[in-house]
Amino acid sequence: MTAISIRGLVKTYGDKRAVDELDLDIEAGEVFALLGPNGAGKTTTVEILEGFRTADAGTVQVLGTDPRDADRAWRNRIGIVLQTSSGLDLLTPREILSSTARAYATPRGVDEVLASVGLQEKADERIAGLSGGQRRRLDVGLGIVGRPELLFLDEPTTGFDPKARRDFWDLIRSLADEGTTILLTTHYLDEAEHLADRVGVIAAGRLLALDTPANLGGRADDEATVSWTEDGQRRSLVTSTPTLEVQRLAERFGGEVPELAVSRPSLEDTYLSLIAPHVTEHVADSPADTTRKVPA
């Protein structure tokens, strides 16, 4: 079953095509990560799917409905975690979760949601006093309290510390295990790699690559780097037959190879080379840029 179906989607702002003939299918029960530099058309695409913007051309079906006809029954099956939500400072997490839950036909229990986003301790405190990460988790709680079939997550872990991110990933995995379809946009490649069944990379409004995180951009077939230490120096060679090279090294050293490492291009390396032709000065703002690991 297809949860989201996009055909020939076009959205133009002025003379700029933000989304340019995009085709994409997302299956029910899938966790799909949409990656792309700032200005790639991610947010525009997702907001069309959420029914917040209308397409200029093409067809979009979300849970069998065109989002521009979004009604209460459709919203009841959708959960949206927006990029920012403020304006709740004077309420407590329990108050806003209870009130939001009442709008849905079969909501999750408020205590259950508070527990799954780790906010039991803060349930009855003013939201004004919550940290950035706690507020973000409340946003996620508000997105899942209606027990959605399809959850949109827009850069959900921006500003999380590493522990909070791990906890959040566990939460998303457990939602996916229950059968929730999840469409995630993120700047963090490790997040996409950890959570997504499939990854789509878009730039300039077009889909550049679509695959599992392991296979994206031919990653699995790419050449690997074998490195080791010899005579007090770090040596490395790039090869398409790493196993053979390791075998040769083992024979040469007569057993253990000092500090042996075999590495393949990280998802981040693959991603950056995919989008390189499309990147404008925008990418300087992107966290992906600052978290880039130094290649081994």
Next chain:
Amino acid sequence: MNAVALGLDRTVLELKMYSREKESVFFSFLFPILMLTLFSVIFGDVMDSSGSPMNAATFFLPGMISAGILLTSFQTMAMSVAVERDDGTLKRLRSTPIPPVSYFLGKVGLVATTALAQQVLLLAVARFAFDVDLPDTASRWLTFLWVFGLGVFAGTVLGTAFSSLASARSAGAVVVAPMLILQFISGVYFAFTDIPTWVQQIASVFPLKWIAQGMRSVFFPDELASMEMAGTWEHGRTAMFLGVWAVAGLVLCVLTFRWFKRGTT
């Protein structure tokens, strides 16, 4: 839950937020009561020794009632909708199955509750602290009710429409400054008859002047009707002006209401 039940639920949430925000409690809910107290104390002796037919509190009460109606309806709506549009609250609500009508019912519930509670408090303070004689005829209370109801309704829809002109950052100035001018020219803070005729004519275009005049007809002795512009209380024209503003405000709301801030859709 149906849309009305959700509207009630939103009302409770709105009241919680309103009552927890000290600024709104002070500057819109308690402000007219504070001003009535202040004016009664400051001008009490002057008015008593001038042989005025009424005491200072009675003289200022209709104005403070009118200011209260403006604050709890127009100001509350204009400020809160502008802020909620900018901070993403409206977008968040649109992302849930909460029907739009429930959001507005919640606002109407908030305005109705705070406006009523404010009037009760204002009348109680006037009666028990400052010896104001409250009306003793049903027809005067009926006038109070329809002027209050039409005034609150017009203020609510006009405030919602006005919110489109303000952003969260500018709301304070954009909403409060015109309101202050309107209060001065509409005879809320001093006698309307002391204002130059051409200013009176400008004020007569806006609803506040008619609310204040309607409230004077409730609390002032009938012989003071001769002091009004037309020499009578003009109930018919008051109802007509407020009604036209209410309908115009409702149409403006429907035509101009936006869930998202400019430039995001």
